[in-house]
Amino acid sequence: xxxxxxxxxxxxxxxxxxxxxxxxxxxxxxxxxxxxxxxxxxxxxxxxxxxxxxxxxxxxxxxxxxxxxxxxxxxxxxxxxxxxxxxxxxxxxxxxxxxxxxxxxxxxxxxxxxxxxxxxxxxxxxxxxxxxxxxxxxxxxxxxxxxxxxxxxxxxxxxxxxxxxxxxxxxxxxxxxxxxxxxxxxxxxxxxxxxxxxxxxxxxxxxxxxxxxxxxxxxxxxxxxxxxxxxxxxxxxxxxxxxxxxxxxxxxxxxxxxxxxxxxxxxxxxxxxxxxxxxxxxxxxxxxxxxxxxxxxxxxxxxxxxxxxxxxxxxxxxxxxxxxxxxxxxxxxxxxxxxxxxxxxxxxxxxxxxxxxxxxxxxxxxxxxxxxxxxxxxxxxxxxxxxxxxxxxxxxxxxxxxxxxxxxx
DNA sequence: TCTGGGGTCCTAGGACCC
DNA sequence: TCTGGGGTCCTAGGACCC
Numbered sequence: 042x043x044x045x046x047x048x049x050x051x052x053x054x055x056x057x058x059x060x061x062x063x064x065x066x067x068x069x070x071x072x073x074x075x076x077x078x079x080x081x082x083x084x085x086x087x088x089x090x091x092x093x094x095x096x097x098x099x100x101x102x103x104x105x106x107x108x109x110x111x112x113x114x115x116x117x118x119x120x121x122x123x124x125x126x127x128x129x130x131x132x133x134x135x136x137x138x139x140x141x142x143x144x145x146x147x148x149x150x151x152x153x154x155x156x157x158x159x160x161x162x163x164x165x166x167x168x169x170x171x172x173x174x175x176x177x178x179x180x181x182x183x184x185x186x187x188x189x190x191x192x193x194x195x196x197x198x199x200x201x202x203x204x205x206x207x208x209x210x211x212x213x214x215x216x217x218x219x220x221x222x223x224x225x226x227x228x229x230x231x232x233x234x235x236x237x238x239x240x241x242x243x244x245x246x247x248x249x250x251x252x253x254x255x256x257x258x259x260x261x262x263x264x265x266x267x268x269x270x271x272x273x274x275x276x277x278x279x280x281x282x283x284x285x286x287x288x289x290x291x292x293x294x295x296x297x298x299x300x301x302x303x304x305x306x307x308x309x310x311x312x313x314x315x316x317x318x319x320x321x322x323x324x325x326x327x328x329x330x331x332x333x334x335x336x337x338x339x340x341x342x343x344x345x346x347x348x349x350x351x352x353x354x355x356x357x358x359x360x361x362x363x364x365x366x367x368x369x370x371x372x373x374x375x376x377x378x379x380x381x382x383x384x385x386x387x388x389x390x391x392x393x394x395x396x397x398x399x400x401x402x403x404x405x406x407x408x409x410x411x412x413x414x415x416x417x418x419x420x421x422x423x424x425x426x427x428x429x430x431x432x433x434x435x436x437x438x439x440x441x442x443x444x445x446x447x448x449x450x
Numbered sequence: 451t452c453t454g455g456g457g458t459c460c461t462a463g464g465a466c467c468c
Numbered sequence: 469t470c471t472g473g474g475g476t477c478c479t480a481g482g483a484c485c486c
Binding site: 224254255256279281282283284285286287288289373375377435436438 | 452454455456457458459460461
């Protein structure tokens with residue numbers, strides 16, 4: 042029988058910020074993006090709610106009034122990546138089968154060892170000593186139970202889920218503690234009188250399938266500890282399927298220029314990330330949400346793959362114009378590139394004329410400058426029409442990919 | 451009761467073809 | 469020309485994760 046560990050770095054973002062600024066240690070910390078600061082909405086509201094004992098939904102200004110000790114911190118992705126990589130450095134002393142799950146969680150395949158708990162405790166101790174943050178670890182014979190073990194007790198704890206104790210430990214927990222049971226699934230299951238993970242485990246699989254499709258059968262298996270999925274190694278991370286950015290604007294997006302400015306800023310980021318991964322896309326999708334919170338998405342297939350902001354922008358604007366509704370006020374826009382392919386080995390097509398190639402070369406040159414002198418050193422003129430709308434910083438990739446892993450150590 | 455943003459996967463329905 | 473059935477592909481939307 043296999044032994045699998047799931048390590049969860051506790052309260053990760055805030056903990057890392059405290060490492061760099063000891064003066065905020067022990068204070069309630071809200072990690073805020075500049076976007077959220079601009080909007081005056083707090084990202085990590087629960088910190089504030091906990092600290093001040095107030096309702097959530099406050100603006101930063103409100104929050105500061107309600108919670109005088111509140112410190113707001115801009116996100117430092119580079120710092121989180123470094124700590125994430127350092128944690129993986131520790132794991133790699135024990136196994137080379139490490140699978141990331143977001144920036145602060147990993148599964149470790151320890152083979153057939155019977156020293157799972159002992160190793161878990163040792164890893165926790167090292168993380169505390171070498172990184173200065175705490176971790177909770179789940180030890181079990183499959184990935185799902187290992188993950189639920191790391192959620193079972195926090196912070197800084199080890200929980201072992203065995204074939205003998207899983208019914209006692211997990212079955213009495215509410216449905217929402219089960220992985221892949223979100224709000225919608227919970228609601229459906231409750232209609233049939235299910236309240237706990239145990240109820241799910243002993244339900245009729247055929248009923249679950251009728252209710253939830255494929256997912257229903259999967260959940261039934263998981264709740265009973267039947268999960269034989271493998272822990273994949275760090276160097277076999279799945280291929281990226283899509284790259285996208287979206288933003289909620291500081292004010293309503295009304296005019297054509299508003300849309301152009303916002304889309305161009307998003308397309309610049311998406312295109313630069315595509316190029317960094319040495320990829321191109323065949324499909325461009327846009328997301329729009331209006332002030333009534335009505336959302337829709339539309340996508341468009343291209344005849345030849347692209348990786349420039351200009352080309353993605355053209356597709357995005359075409360989709361927008363085709364689907365726009367006169368007078369509609371938009372609140373949020375998004376652009377996503379999918380149907381990706383590697384740029385190497387791509388044949389030039391009829392559509393790759395000289396102008397297109399020059400454009401691509403120009404954007405690659407801009408990448409170079411932006412990496413040397415900072416993001417947004419070179420931008421498209423379109424984004425300058427309205428600095429307020431284009432000043433946001435779209436998020437980057439946030440997982441530590443194998444080829445960047447060493448760089449952060 | 452949905453914070454905002456970045457992803458993946460599944461599914462229902464429509465278009466199209468034979 | 470219509471009907472029906474089967475298969476495939478695409479799209480939009482929803483659900484889930486962090």
